[in-house]
Amino acid sequence: MGLFILRRLGVMLLTALCLTFIVFFLTNLYPNLEKLAKTQGNFRMTDEAVASWLGDRGYTDNTFVKYGRWLGVAPGWVTEKEDGTVTGQCFLENTAPEERPTFCGVLQGDWGFSLVFKDEVGSLVATRLAATGKLMGFVLLVMVPMSLIVGVLAGMREGSGLDRSLSTFSIATTATPEYVSGVIFIAVFASSAFGLKWFKGSATQAIENATFENFTLPVITIALYGMGYIARMTRASMTEVMTAQYIRTARLKGVSFGNIVLKHALRNALIAPFTVIMLQIPWLLNGVVIVETLFNYKGFGWLLVQAAGNNDIELLLAVSVVSVVVVLITQLISDIGYVFLNPRIRIS
Amino acid sequence: MEPLTWTGPIGQFLDPVLYVLAGLFVIAVAVQIVLSVATGGARVVTNPDGTLSSAGGPYDLSSTVTRWLGLGLLAVVVIYLLVGVVSGPSAAGIIGGVSQQLLPVWVALVLTFALSIRYKRKLGLYGKLFDSTVGMIGFALVMFWVFAGVMAGLFDWITTHDSLSQVSGMKNKVPGTPLRGAEDGKYLWYLLGGDNLARDVFSRLFKGAWVVVQIAPLATLFAFMVGITLGLPAGYYGGRLDTLLSFLANLILAFPVILLFYLLVTPEIVATGIPNYMATVLFIFPLIFVGVLLNSRYYTQPSFRTPLLIIVLGVMGWIYLSLISDGGTKVAVLPEFLDLFDIDAGILVVFVSVVFVNAPTVFRIVRGLALDIKTRDYVAAAQTRGEGPWYIMLWEILPNARGPLIVDFCLRIGYTTILLGTLGFFGLGLESESPDWGTTINAGRRLLSVYPHAAIAPALSLLTLVLGLNLLADGLREESLKD
Numbered sequence: 045m046g047l048f049i050l051r052r053l054g055v056m057l058l059t060a061l062c063l064t065f066i067v068f069f070l071t072n073l074y075p076n077l078e079k080l081a082k083t084q085g086n087f088r089m090t091d092e093a094v095a096s097w098l099g100d101r102g103y104t105d106n107t108f109v110k111y112g113r114w115l116g117v118a119p120g121w122v123t124e125k126e127d128g129t130v131t132g133q134c135f136l137e138n139t140a141p142e143e144r145p146t147f148c149g150v151l152q153g154d155w156g157f158s159l160v161f162k163d164e165v166g167s168l169v170a171t172r173l174a175a176t177g178k179l180m181g182f183v184l185l186v187m188v189p190m191s192l193i194v195g196v197l198a199g200m201r202e203g204s205g206l207d208r209s210l211s212t213f214s215i216a217t218t219a220t221p222e223y224v225s226g227v228i229f230i231a232v233f234a235s236s237a238f239g240l241k242w243f244k245g246s247a248t249q250a251i252e253n254a255t256f257e258n259f260t261l262p263v264i265t266i267a268l269y270g271m272g273y274i275a276r277m278t279r280a281s282m283t284e285v286m287t288a289q290y291i292r293t294a295r296l297k298g299v300s301f302g303n304i305v306l307k308h309a310l311r312n313a314l315i316a317p318f319t320v321i322m323l324q325i326p327w328l329l330n331g332v333v334i335v336e337t338l339f340n341y342k343g344f345g346w347l348l349v350q351a352a353g354n355n356d357i358e359l360l361l362a363v364s365v366v367s368v369v370v371v372l373i374t375q376l377i378s379d380i381g382y383v384f385l386n387p388r389i390r391i392s
Numbered sequence: 393m394e395p396l397t398w399t400g401p402i403g404q405f406l407d408p409v410l411y412v413l414a415g416l417f418v419i420a421v422a423v424q425i426v427l428s429v430a431t432g433g434a435r436v437v438t439n440p441d442g443t444l445s446s447a448g449g450p451y452d453l454s455s456t457v458t459r460w461l462g463l464g465l466l467a468v469v470v471i472y473l474l475v476g477v478v479s480g481p482s483a484a485g486i487i488g489g490v491s492q493q494l495l496p497v498w499v500a501l502v503l504t505f506a507l508s509i510r511y512k513r514k515l516g517l518y519g520k521l522f523d524s525t526v527g528m529i530g531f532a533l534v535m536f537w538v539f540a541g542v543m544a545g546l547f548d549w550i551t552t553h554d555s556l557s558q559v560s561g562m563k564n565k566v567p568g569t570p571l572r573g574a575e576d577g578k579y580l581w582y583l584l585g586g587d588n589l590a591r592d593v594f595s596r597l598f599k600g601a602w603v604v605v606q607i608a609p610l611a612t613l614f615a616f617m618v619g620i621t622l623g624l625p626a627g628y629y630g631g632r633l634d635t636l637l638s639f640l641a642n643l644i645l646a647f648p649v650i651l652l653f654y655l656l657v658t659p660e661i662v663a664t665g666i667p668n669y670m671a672t673v674l675f676i677f678p679l680i681f682v683g684v685l686l687n688s689r690y691y692t693q694p695s696f697r698t699p700l701l702i703i704v705l706g707v708m709g710w711i712y713l714s715l716i717s718d719g720g721t722k723v724a725v726l727p728e729f730l731d732l733f734d735i736d737a738g739i740l741v742v743f744v745s746v747v748f749v750n751a752p753t754v755f756r757i758v759r760g761l762a763l764d765i766k767t768r769d770y771v772a773a774a775q776t777r778g779e780g781p782w783y784i785m786l787w788e789i790l791p792n793a794r795g796p797l798i799v800d801f802c803l804r805i806g807y808t809t810i811l812l813g814t815l816g817f818f819g820l821g822l823e824s825e826s827p828d829w830g831t832t833i834n835a836g837r838r839l840l841s842v843y844p845h846a847a848i849a850p851a852l853s854l855l856t857l858v859l860g861l862n863l864l865a866d867g868l869r870e871e872s873l874k875d
Binding site for chain 2: 067216221234333
């Protein structure tokens with residue numbers, strides 16, 4: 045088991061390195077850098093001015109060297125101007141020469157500086173992530189119990205009226221992406237056109253002060269799309285368990301239906317959904333980006349859109365590291381959890 | 393001129409009927425659900441002669457009532473649509489006007505269903521679809537949008553106005569608003585209202601359906617070609633190849649889709665030509681697939697194989713080269729006079745990124761199926777006969793994996809539609825005036841709390857199309873499992 049986790053961690057590290065390199069490469073292509081120089085300097089820069097602006101800041105070096113700098117395994121750029129002032133990646137102009145560090149990258153704990161937000165990337169990502177964590181927490185709190193209940197109720201009597209209605213409901217929710225359900229929810233529950241002003245169509249205030257009024261719609265929008273899939277998986281697993289021999293034995297012994305479902309079937313039926321729930325979390329990330337844009341909730345997804353839209357290289361890299369780590373860790377947890385829950389599987 | 397109401401004059405009699413029926417239907421469904429929990433569902437008794445029959449009882453009664461109420465509800469809706477087709481908006485309001493414009497779609501749908509049900513026993517899996525209610529509903533929804541998209545896009549039949557022209561005074565107008573001082577021969581109303589640039593929402597909706605109907609199935613097909621061509625050898629050979637390809641697939645899957653879209657679809661990246669290079673790589677897979685497919689089957693008869701391959705690959709190669717080469721971009725290998733068609737750069741980029749996102753998932757499914765099927769006896773038999781590995785993969789394993797693949801194909805078209813909408817929602821790829829649903833939702837969402845109609849129409853359309861595809865996949869799965 046220890047070896048298995050170690051190997052998985054190794055693959056994770058490799059994946060994260062590859063992915064960040066791809067992001068790094070794409071964001072550092074010359075047209076992107078040119079745009080960056082023009083937005084940071086001024087829009088009427090000549091081509092030579094752009095080249096020298098980029099050269100001074102180490103952007104024109106080899107991609108691998110630049111990537112090494114970001115990681116913290118290659119020395120940061122240092123440029124000496126003609127008038128003798130020295131600028132560098134790792135220090136400010138007024139730092140004494142002997143205190144200037146050579147390396148400053150992710151390995152040294154320095155995630156860089158966001159050119160759009162004019163702030164440290166590390167603290168920026170941390171605060172936004174906390175906001176999204178709150179949203180995700182509420183989503184999971186709503187989504188997981190609801191989908192398990194729907195799935196178990198639908199699966200305990202296959203083909204019944206309850207099963208058919210709940211299955212139709214789950215299919216309908218999987219067919220409704222967030223930007224559709226969000227739009228419909230806002231139009232019905234928050235617009236003047238229908239007159240039901242129960243909730244607010246914007247969740248900007250929910251970061252400091254989440255209330256029932258401003259947080260319900262974003263949470264429900266994300267939860268609904270994820271719910272259908274988990275519910276269908278739970279239903280499939282439940283119907284399979286309900287046809288098992290030991291359930292028949294229990295029925296023939298005269299155990300009541302409620303007891304069969306709660307004591308005999310439920311535990312075995314919940315193994316498969318556990319994996320699905322864990323794998324659903326990266327999917328939620330997508331929903332989070334859409335919903336945070338739609339409801340203007342300034343969290344991690346909103347940050348991703350801002351970083352990507354403005355080619356804010358270091359912020360974008362940090363954002364992709366975080367999202368890749370989330371994806372890979374959930375995969376790991378789902379694998380390990382599956383082994384613990386299902387004693388029939390052993391990893392040799 | 394009076395603005396139209398939703399149901400017009402006939403609504404005065406029919407609306408109350410509809411509301412009462414709908415209310416009763418909801419109550420009946422609720423009662424049925426409660427009874428199915430409380431009484432344990434339908435009771436079945438065994439007759440003395442060994443046959444089974446329903447024992448009646450409250451559950452049975454409630455399900456009969458629900459069915460008849462549902463049919464009644466359907467009948468009322470059909471009356472609205474029929475009256476609309478015959479007499480248009482003057483008698484049946486907005487619904488009537490929409491129904492009249494959609495007349496060719498209704499005709500095509502009725503014909504398709506009549507012919508399919510008539511000959512369903514001779515049509516294989518497609519015919520069996522018409523044994524399942526869920527599958528038929530799904531198929532009807534999907535075909536509605538396919539017919540509507542094709543007719544609006546190719547023949548200009550359904551639309552009432554030009555999808556780009558703006559009419560003064562129609563900005564953000566509610567559905568059914570009449571045009572002020574409309575000229576002769578022009579349609580007199582904006583059936584579903586005007587958007588924030590005073591364009592007709594109804595016409596844009598169906599033009600947008602054409603964009604979706606063009607891109608989604610084709611992109612899914614390409615993703616399947618890529619996934620199958622790489623997934624079969626990965627599953628069949630295993631080993632290093634499998635490890636490498638699986639790692640690459642997981643790498644792409646670990647990317648948040650939206651980040652990937654932002655990285656691929658921004659104008660700066662398009663200027664570097666990366667999407668064109670990706671298109672060059674991704675679009676060659678259908679050629680490889682078809683080439684290997686035919687070669688592995690007919691390589692024992694070179695006199696037949698060689699001309700066949702030359703013709704098929706020649707035609708496909710020409711299409712391939714015209715597809716990827718485009719004057720003014722980085723990939724312009726074909727001279728202009730040989731170039732059959734030019735794909736709009738925005739559409740090409742969208743197409744490539746959607747294929748790129750979908751292919752790894754297909755790869756994983758195909759790989760899993762290949763791993764399972766390669767242990768079967770008929771594969772061992774083919775190996776003993778001395779068949780080549782590609783023959784076994786493409787002519788033994790692939791046909792036996794078709795059931796799950798067809799089901800996944802339907803689901804994946806739906807997912808591709810959602811992805812296209814996502815791209816439009818973030819304003820990536822297609823131009824901002826493009827009528828596709830994602831872009832329209834994005835344009836409409838700013839005024840959502842005041843004028844929701846411009847965003848709701850495409851949102852509901854996308855919902856029904858994807859729902860239809862999901863129901864269709866469900867029906868197909870059910871019917872293919874019955875074999």
